[in-house]
Amino acid sequence: MNCPYCGYHDSKVIDSRNVNEGVRRRRQCLSCGSRFTTQEQLQSASLFVIKKDKRREEFSRDKLLTGIRKACEKRPLPTGAIDKLIDDIEAELYHLGKVEIPSAVIGDMVMERLKSLDNIAYIRFASVYREFADISDLKQEVDTLVGSGISVLRPTGQLSLLPNNRAGRLARSRRRRRR
Numbered sequence: 734m735n736c737p738y739c740g741y742h743d744s745k746v747i748d749s750r751n752v753n754e755g756v757r758r759r760r761q762c763l764s765c766g767s768r769f770t771t772q773e774q775l776q777s778a779s780l781f782v783i784k785k786d787k788r789r790e791e792f793s794r795d796k797l798l799t800g801i802r803k804a805c806e807k808r809p810l811p812t813g814a815i816d817k818l819i820d821d822i823e824a825e826l827y828h829l830g831k832v833e834i835p836s837a838v839i840g841d842m843v844m845e846r847l848k849s850l851d852n853i854a855y856i857r858f859a860s861v862y863r864e865f866a867d868i869s870d871l872k873q874e875v876d877t878l879v880g881s882g883i884s885v886l887r888p889t890g891q892l893s894l895l896p897n898n899r900a901g902r903l904a905r906s907r908r909r910r911r912r
């Protein structure tokens with residue numbers, strides 16, 4: 734497996750643990766030194782994700798990782814927190830013992846965990862996954878965060894909180910009002 738951080742093809746095993754479903758290995762990239770976890774299991778447990786448009790797609794840990802990493806971009810998370818989050822979700826998914834899982838179920842699992850990990854990452858992920866059917870839902874979430882003193886302003890170049898940048902405008906108008 735290639736390093737999820739730099740793509741290098743080789744890693745060394747620094748810890749190996751038997752779990753119910755197979756073997757879990759903690760690896761360290763031989764190029765960048767990043768640590769990540771792999772899990773080997775019987776291929777019988779193929780898992781398909783049912784997308785919103787009803788298409789089916791084989792579950793991809795990498796794809797989930799990409800989405801979560803994007804939401805967590807530049808957030809001060811403890812080392813290994815994202816790996817652990819994905820490990821947990823993967824284990825839970827396979828424990829469900831189902832062949833097909835709606836993408837919304839996986840989205841909920843991620844949001845539930847992100848919420849306790851990092852508010853901003855949670856909002857970012859939720860705005861993509863849940864598409865906040867009603868914009869007032871999202872405004873309410875953002876207001877809660879603003880009220881708790883957590884900055885929702887984003888430096889240029891960082892992932893947008895909202896697809897249409899409404900959060901940025903919201904935050905700016907708030908700043909103006911405070912002056």
Ligand SMILES: [Zn+2]
Pocket residue numbers: 736737738739740741762763764765766767
């Ligand atoms: Zn690497």
